[in-house]
Amino acid sequence: MREAGDGFLVRSLASTYPDGFLLAEHHHPWGQLVHGRSGAMRVQAGGQAWMTPATRAVWVPPSMPHAIRMQGAVAMRTLYVAPQAGSALPQDAGVLEVGPLLRELILHILGIGMLGPDRADHVRLAGVLVDLIADAPREDLSLPMPGDPRALAFAGAVQASPDGRKGLGDLATAAGASLRTLQRLFPRETGLTLEAWRQKARMIHAAAALSAGASVTGAALDCGYESASAFITAFRRQFGRTPGRYRVA
Numbered sequence: 001m002r003e004a005g006d007g008f009l010v011r012s013l014a015s016t017y018p019d020g021f022l023l024a025e026h027h028h029p030w031g032q033l034v035h036g037r038s039g040a041m042r043v044q045a046g047g048q049a050w051m052t053p054a055t056r057a058v059w060v061p062p063s064m065p066h067a068i069r070m071q072g073a074v075a076m077r078t079l080y081v082a083p084q085a086g087s088a089l090p091q092d093a094g095v096l097e098v099g100p101l102l103r104e105l106i107l108h109i110l111g112i113g114m115l116g117p118d119r120a121d122h123v124r125l126a127g128v129l130v131d132l133i134a135d136a137p138r139e140d141l142s143l144p145m146p147g148d149p150r151a152l153a154f155a156g157a158v159q160a161s162p163d164g165r166k167g168l169g170d171l172a173t174a175a176g177a178s179l180r181t182l183q184r185l186f187p188r189e190t191g192l193t194l195e196a197w198r199q200k201a202r203m204i205h206a207a208a209a210l211s212a213g214a215s216v217t218g219a220a221l222d223c224g225y226e227s228a229s230a231f232i233t234a235f236r237r238q239f240g241r242t243p244g245r246y247r248v249a
Contacts, residue, residue: 009085009126010115013078017070025067030080031089032066033133034058035098035106039072040208042159043093049143049159050095051204053211055246056139057102060093062086072212077106081133085126089133096136105129140239141204143197146189150177158198162205164224168194203238206231210246219243 011030017023019039034043035057043050043058045066052058060066062083081089098106105128109115115122146152153175157166172179179194186194202223209219220231235243 008114008116009082009122010109010129011080012110012113013076013080014110015076015078017074017076019070019072019074021070021074023068025065027063027065028080029062030082031062031086032060033079033081033096033106034060034068035077035079035103037075037077038212039070039074040212041074041076042069042071043067044069044145045093047145047147048093049145050093051141051143051208052095053141053208053246055098055211056095056141057098057136058093058095059090059133061089061091064093066093071208077110079106079109079129081126081130086130086133088130095139095141096133097139099132099136102132102136105132141207143201143204144190144192146185148185148189150175151182151185151189154182154194155197155201158201159205162202162223163221164198164202168198199234200238203235206235206243207239207246210243216243 034041034052036052036054038054040051040053041058043052043060043066045060045064050058105125109125109129115126117123146155154171154177157171157174169179172182175182183194186192186197190197192200206219206223209222210216214222216232217228220228223231225231225234232243
C-alpha cells in the first residue's frame with residue numbers, strides 16, 4: 001500500500017485467509033475498517049483484543065499498531081481511509097455494527113478499488129462512508145488484555161478453550177500462578193475480575209460462533225452452557241440483546 005500522501009481518499013483490499021492465519025503486528029498511516037464476509041477475526045491493539053464476527057467490523061485509527069488472527073476461513077473485506085478524509089472518525093479502536101447500507105457500500109467501494117479526490121462521485125462516496133462509520137453503533141466486543149505473562153497465558157488458555165471444561169484452578173496452574181494470584185492481577189490489569197473476564201471471553205466467542213452460522217444451542221454448548229435458556233439470559237445480560245441479533249441474515 002502507498003503512503004497516506006498518495007492522493008487517494010479510500011483504498012480497498014479483498015483477501016481470503018485460512019483458519020488460524022496471523023497478520024503480525026503492523027501499522028500504517030491510513031485508518032482501517034476491518035470487516036469479514038465470513039469467519040471471524042481477533043484484532044489486537046493498544047492492550048485490547050476485539051472479536052469481529054461477520055456482522056460487525058473493527059475500526060482501527062491511523063498509525064495504531066495492530067495484529068489480526070483469523071478464526072475460521074475469513075473472507076476479509078477491508079477499507080483504508082486516508083487521514084485527510086477521515087479526520088472526523090474516532091481516534092480509538094472499537095467494534096462497529098455493520099448495517100445493510102454500510103455493508104453494501106463496503107462491497108461497492110471494493111468493486112471500484114479506490115476512491116480519488118479528482119472525481120465528484122468518489123468524493124461523495126467517501127463522504128457517505130465516513131458518515132456511516134462515524135454513526136455506526138459501537139459494540140462492547142473488546143477484552144482488555146493483561147500484561148503480566150502469567151495472566152496473559154491464562155487469558156490465552158481461556159480464549160483457546162471457552163467451553164469451561166477446565167477449571168479455573170487448573171488453568172491457573174498451567175499458566176504458572178496460583179488462582180489467588182491471578183484473582184489479584186486481573187482487576188488491576190484489566191479492570192475486570194478474573195471470573196468476569198472469563199465470562200466476557202466466553203460470550204464474545206459465542207457471538208463469533210453465531211455470526212459464523214452456529215445455532216443458539218450450538219453456541220451455548222460451545223461456550224460451556226448445557227441450557228440454551230441460561231445461555232440466552234447470560235448473553236442478554238452481557239450485550240443487552242439476544243443471541244439472534246448476531247446471526248448473519
